[in-house]
Amino acid sequence: MNRPEPDWHADLSGEPLRVKMFTPELAARIRVQAEAESARSARTMNASTRRALYIGAAASCLAVILLLALQQDRVTLLEQIVVGDSSVQPGEPVSAAGGGQDAAITGMATESEARSETGEDGATPKESASAGSDGAGQPAEPGQPAEAADPGAVEPDATSNPDAADEAGKTDDAARAAPDDSRIRYPVGSKYPRLMVKEPNREDWQLLVDLTHPNRQYEVIFEDFVDDRRWLIVSRVMTEKGDELRGRLMVDEMAWELDGWQWSGSLEFESGSLRNSDKRVIASWMGFGPKESAIEIFMGFLLDPDIVRIRVTDHRDDVHEAKLFPDARGVTLWYARTPEQPYHSDYVVEGWDAEGNMVYSKPLKDHALHVGHKENPDAEAQP
Amino acid sequence: MADEHWRHLARLDTHTLDQLMAEYGQAVWNYAFLLVKHRAMADDITQDVFLKAYRRFGEFRGEASVKTWLLRITHNVSMNYLRSSFFRRALLVDRIRGRGTGASAEQEFIDREAASELWRQVFRLPAKYREVLVLQARYELGVAEIAKILDIPEGTVKSRLYAARRRLSAMLSEEGLLHEPT
Numbered sequence: 094m095n096r097p098e099p100d101w102h103a104d105l106s107g108e109p110l111r112v113k114m115f116t117p118e119l120a121a122r123i124r125v126q127a128e129a130e131s132a133r134s135a136r137t138m139n140a141s142t143r144r145a146l147y148i149g150a151a152a153s154c155l156a157v158i159l160l161l162a163l164q165q166d167r168v169t170l171l172e173q174i175v176v177g178d179s180s181v182q183p184g185e186p187v188s189a190a191g192g193g194q195d196a197a198i199t200g201m202a203t204e205s206e207a208r209s210e211t212g213e214d215g216a217t218p219k220e221s222a223s224a225g226s227d228g229a230g231q232p233a234e235p236g237q238p239a240e241a242a243d244p245g246a247v248e249p250d251a252t253s254n255p256d257a258a259d260e261a262g263k264t265d266d267a268a269r270a271a272p273d274d275s276r277i278r279y280p281v282g283s284k285y286p287r288l289m290v291k292e293p294n295r296e297d298w299q300l301l302v303d304l305t306h307p308n309r310q311y312e313v314i315f316e317d318f319v320d321d322r323r324w325l326i327v328s329r330v331m332t333e334k335g336d337e338l339r340g341r342l343m344v345d346e347m348a349w350e351l352d353g354w355q356w357s358g359s360l361e362f363e364s365g366s367l368r369n370s371d372k373r374v375i376a377s378w379m380g381f382g383p384k385e386s387a388i389e390i391f392m393g394f395l396l397d398p399d400i401v402r403i404r405v406t407d408h409r410d411d412v413h414e415a416k417l418f419p420d421a422r423g424v425t426l427w428y429a430r431t432p433e434q435p436y437h438s439d440y441v442v443e444g445w446d447a448e449g450n451m452v453y454s455k456p457l458k459d460h461a462l463h464v465g466h467k468e469n470p471d472a473e474a475q476p
Numbered sequence: 477m478a479d480e481h482w483r484h485l486a487r488l489d490t491h492t493l494d495q496l497m498a499e500y501g502q503a504v505w506n507y508a509f510l511l512v513k514h515r516a517m518a519d520d521i522t523q524d525v526f527l528k529a530y531r532r533f534g535e536f537r538g539e540a541s542v543k544t545w546l547l548r549i550t551h552n553v554s555m556n557y558l559r560s561s562f563f564r565r566a567l568l569v570d571r572i573r574g575r576g577t578g579a580s581a582e583q584e585f586i587d588r589e590a591a592s593e594l595w596r597q598v599f600r601l602p603a604k605y606r607e608v609l610v611l612q613a614r615y616e617l618g619v620a621e622i623a624k625i626l627d628i629p630e631g632t633v634k635s636r637l638y639a640a641r642r643r644l645s646a647m648l649s650e651e652g653l654l655h656e657p658t
Contacts (some may be wrong), residue, residue, distance in 0.1 A: 099645055101594055101654070105613035108502070109510060109595045115501035115522065120494070123523050127493055127530045361516075365584040 277304060278353070287353035298326050302345060305356040311343055314418045315428060319388070322349040325381075327392070327428050331420060338367045338422055342392050346381055360390055367424050373397035374427075376442045378457050384436040391415070391442065391457075395425040400444035400453055405429045408439050482542040488533045497526055500543060503615070504550050510610050511554040511603060514582055524553045540624065547615065548625040551607075597647045605640035608633055 276297060277286045286304040290297045299313045311328035318324055326345045331338065341363045348357040362377035376393040391405045395417065403415035415429035444453030485492060504525050509518035528549050529536075536545050590596040598606055611622045619637075623630045648654040 099641055101644070101648060102613055102641075104592065104594050105598065105609070106616070107614075108591055109506055109598065109610070109614065110589045111591050112589050113502055114509065114515065114518065115497070115505040119505075119519055119522065120497045120501060123497065123526045124490055124493060126523065126527055128490055130527065130531070131490075363582070 274300065276300060280350075280355075283355070285356050287350060287355045288347075289353040293324075293354060298324075298347070301347065301354060301356070302326060302328055305345065306343075306359075311341075314426065315416055317344075317428075317430065319433075323347070324354070325388075325390075325430065329418075329420075329426055331422060333422065336368055338424070340364045340367060340394055340420075340424065340426065342377075342426060342428070344379075344390050344392065344428075362392060364394055367394055367396065370396055373400065373453055374403065374442060374444055374455065376455065376457065378440065380436070382433065386433045387431075387436040388433050389431040389436075389440070390428070391430065391440070392426070392428040395427050395444070397444065397453070399446050401447045402445040403427045403429070404443050404445070405431075406441045406443060407431065408437050482536070486534060488530050493526065493530050496529065496542070496546075500546050501526075503543065504546055507547055507550050507610070507615070508554050510599070510606060511551070512558060513586065513599065515585065517557055521550065521553050521557055525549045528553070540621065543615070544617065544621050544625060547611070547617075551625050593651070593653055594648070597644060597651065597653070600647065601640060601644060605636060605643055608636045609640040609644065612637060 276288055276290050277300065278289055279285075280287055286301060288297055288301040293301070293316075295313060295316065298316055302311055302313055309330065311330050313326055313328045315327040316324055317327060324347045326347055328343050328345070330341045330343075332340075341361060343362075344360045345356055346358040347354045349355075358381060360379040360381070362379070364375055367375075374393065374395055374397065376391060379390050381388045381390065391413070395403060401417075403417065405413040405415065407413070411431075413429045413431055415427040418426040418428070420426060438458060440457040442453075442455045442457060443451050446452045482496075488496065501522065505518055505522045508521040508525070509515065512518060512521065525546060529546060536542065540548075586599050587596065590599060598609065601609065607626070608622055611617045611625065612619075617625070619630050619633045622633045626633070645654060
């Protein structure tokens with residue numbers, strides 16, 4: 094570090110780009126997202142608080158019931174000793190909440206008689222357990238049927254169940270986001286739509302692509318079957334501005350998730366200006382999957398009308414024939430892929446004319462987005 | 477805004493988030509773009525970085541500057557993006573330096589909008605060299621801070637810096653842009 098800095102070093106102290114790319118729109122997008130997160134966490138907090146309150150209330154009720162049961166045992170025992178009434182069996186539900194022990198004993202002595210009548214009326218043990226008291230230490234009138242003391246406090250109904258309320262909230266969210274189309278549903282907790290069609294057609298895939306990438310208007314041009322659990326959906330957007338024509342190609346990986354197809358990844362390539370280009374073939378190379386079992390995607394634009402066929406060869410001379418998709422604007426889109434295989438860093442894109450001559454050849458070498466970082470697949474931002 | 481101000485904040489609200497973005501938004505975006513060379517991805521990374529900062533500001537203990545803290549998050553988020561299957565490799569084959577035709581949109585953007593030829597060459601450096609060089613020259617960080625951001629030993633930072641300088645000098649020389657001292 095003691096070496097003198099090169100001449101150019103100081104020139105790097107300025108901004109790398111002439112334009113400011115952190116725009117007010119991007120800042121607004123982040124702010125909106127932050128606000129939404131705050132609101133969501135506030136809702137979660139409320140639900141947690143409610144849940145804690147309910148748990149607290151339920152625990153209190155259980156404690157009271159337990160206390161009653163304990164007291165009842167003592168009362169029954171005392172009863173048997175003091176009153177000598179052998180008709181009440183130890184353990185039979187008899188209540189004596191609140192009040193002093195004397196009152197409870199007195200009450201219970203009377204109540205125990207009433208209880209046996211109430212019991213015959215068919216009161217359930219649970220009802221019986223809290224019967225005979227108004228909750229303020231007053232024993233119920235003898236002979237009156239015992240009523241359950243606010244069963245709701247012990248067993249909240251569904252509308253006050255915090256879990257149920259949470260679930261309802263989620264369902265509401267999902268219902269709000271879902272379009273009016275039975276083919277689509279939004280799984281709880283996922284922002285991506287799921288296509289509930291086992292064997293989708295072009296229209297179904299288009300719907301899924303549209304909903305997965307709202308406002309982007311990709312047109313599906315090809316569905317590439319990989320295996321039972323995976324399709325690659327190729328789509329395009331062509332934009333024309335004056336003399337300039339640009340194209341974007343996208344490959345969406347759609348995976349089977351439990352009961353439908355759902356987005357799991359995208360590759361996108363955007364061309365520069367296609368008109369007046371001196372290029373014959375524009376190619377991009379990207380990949381899905383880990384190095385041990387990668388699917389390599391090659392796609393781009395064919396600008397030379399003499400080329401009628403494009404193929405990609407690998408280091409073993411395996412040929413991956415490209416699909417061609419002529420566009421009304423005079424360019425042809427092409428797409429090829431390898432099967433799942435260990436990753437290789439050398440491919441050649443070839444262009445062939447109608448006579449069967451190879452008239453274009455371009456080696457592809459992987460040297461672009463390999464960044465120097467430690468291999469740590471679980472690395473998360475650890476501020 | 478002074479670093480001191482941020483050190484005393486326990487958490488961010490949307491107002492302070494706005495301040496943070498106003499101060500560091502461009503730096504974060506530029507760093508992300510220098511790593512991934514993809515505008516839409518740099519947008520997404522920047523969004524993730526500020527949302528993480530918003531959620532976890534309490535974890536900023538003021539040991540480093542806010543800038544270093546944010547750059548570290550940016551590095552980690554960018555690496556996660558690059559490691560994800562869809563961006564693991566993206567080779568834009570028809571890069572033609574200095575010409576727009578046939579180049580990828582991103583390369584075109586760099587060719588068009590890079591602040592100078594020097595920066596254009598920096599964008600051509602392999603990412604691991606580009607990153608250390610930019611952190612040192614543009615963000616004015618020391619070796620220890622760079623090592624912390626990249627989570628690599630200081631010795632590695634030094635050797636990368638040395639290699640980056642040598643490589644960039646060679647590229648500039650090739651392009652006739654290096655003025656050798658006479």
